[in-house]
Amino acid sequence: MKKLTALLCSGVLAAGLFFAGCQEKDNSKETAGEVSEREELKKVTLNEVAHSIFYAPQYVAIEEGYFVEEGIKLEVVTGFGADKVMASVLSGESDIGFMGSESSIYAYQQGANDPVINFAQLTQRAGNFIVAREEMPDFQWTDLIGKDVLGGRKSGMPEMVFEYILKEKGIDPDKDVNIDRSIDFGSTAAAFAGGQGEFSVEFEPSATALEQEGAGYVVASCGVESGYVPYTAYSAKESYIEENPEIIQGFTNALQRGMDYVNSHTPEEIARIIQPQFKENDLETVIRIVERYQEQDTWKEDLIFEKESFELLQDILDSAGELEERVPYEELVDVTYAERAAGK
Numbered sequence: 001m002k003k004l005t006a007l008l009c010s011g012v013l014a015a016g017l018f019f020a021g022c023q024e025k026d027n028s029k030e031t032a033g034e035v036s037e038r039e040e041l042k043k044v045t046l047n048e049v050a051h052s053i054f055y056a057p058q059y060v061a062i063e064e065g066y067f068v069e070e071g072i073k074l075e076v077v078t079g080f081g082a083d084k085v086m087a088s089v090l091s092g093e094s095d096i097g098f099m100g101s102e103s104s105i106y107a108y109q110q111g112a113n114d115p116v117i118n119f120a121q122l123t124q125r126a127g128n129f130i131v132a133r134e135e136m137p138d139f140q141w142t143d144l145i146g147k148d149v150l151g152g153r154k155s156g157m158p159e160m161v162f163e164y165i166l167k168e169k170g171i172d173p174d175k176d177v178n179i180d181r182s183i184d185f186g187s188t189a190a191a192f193a194g195g196q197g198e199f200s201v202e203f204e205p206s207a208t209a210l211e212q213e214g215a216g217y218v219v220a221s222c223g224v225e226s227g228y229v230p231y232t233a234y235s236a237k238e239s240y241i242e243e244n245p246e247i248i249q250g251f252t253n254a255l256q257r258g259m260d261y262v263n264s265h266t267p268e269e270i271a272r273i274i275q276p277q278f279k280e281n282d283l284e285t286v287i288r289i290v291e292r293y294q295e296q297d298t299w300k301e302d303l304i305f306e307k308e309s310f311e312l313l314q315d316i317l318d319s320a321g322e323l324e325e326r327v328p329y330e331e332l333v334d335v336t337y338a339e340r341a342a343g344k
Contacts, residue, residue: 041073042247047085047094051078053204053289054127057299059274061258070250089116095240096251100157101233102317104332109324117241118333120234120252120303125223125296126161127231129207131192131200131216139219141169145176150188150200154181157231160320162201165225167319192216204289205281223296230309249337255303256341262299267291302342305333
């Protein structure tokens with residue numbers, strides 16, 4: 001329990017994904033030959049919704065210096081919530097936002113004058129897992145009926161995906177399951193370890209930490225059950241994209257190289273590269289988490305945000321009662337840069 005408590009208190013927040021140090025960080029890795037050219041690099045501020053192993057391709061691109069090679073001095077800020085990331089992008093405080101693309105739909109519905117456009121999709125699976133108090137090798141989703149479940153914040157993407165899965169399984173989230181939606185995702189693991197709930201919906205590294213302490217066991221993957229969901233994407237204001245097409249292309253090129261790496265290397269190779277981003281976790285833990293995400297086909301082969309995925313996202317929002325009206329795919333998605341990065 002000491003290890004779990006230390007992990008949770010070290011800043012692994014917001015769905016167990018964050019780590020201490022949300023201050024702005026310069027993550028541009030420069031080689032000796034590039035230091036002299038640093039003044040020529042174009043500064044780009046990226047506001048990420050969370051700092052998570054779930055986003056391994058991004059951290060490979062940072063640690064391997066791919067952004068620098070594209071002429072970008074990348075500074076990363078952890079926003080701790082999609083609403084905060086979106087506010088930062090809309091205000092111009094951040095150039096690019098990395099969050100669930102449902103946020104761009106919300107902003108569009110609220111009448112944003114300068115819509116936030118999704119130009120690259122990173123993950124194609126949900127990143128959360130069902131954690132039980134005991135091992136359940138034959139777990140069925142019907143096992144949740146009548147049980148107390150820590151679901152996370154109401155209307156958050158993890159919670160909406162979880163409830164979408166329940167409905168697809170013929171389970172009524174409001175009548176059949178006792179879902180606690182009052183606890184923020186960053187606090188559910190601590191609450192579960194403290195005795196609340198019979199099941200919990202957890203991200204990594206909290207899911208693995210609970211297992212390591214014998215406080216819980218992963219029994220199902222929301223990512224596998226929900227299908228290919230555009231869980232997180234990169235976006236920027238339409239005006240920023242139009243004024244800085246070379247930056248958006250270079251940024252996307254670097255990400256594609258990171259994506260290529262995670263799709264062609266072992267969990268151990270990936271973990272060794274990104275561990276400097278997650279110093280609070282030992283290498284074996286990072287390897288296990290990367291392996292778990294790799295096994296469920298978390299990362300796309302390219303960054304192209306396809307129409308089918310966008311429509312599924314809107315289905316989930318509609319099911320949760322969060323969609324006022326459907327938004328045309330072409331209004332909020334631009335695949336031009338991702339297609340070029342992928343050589344298509």
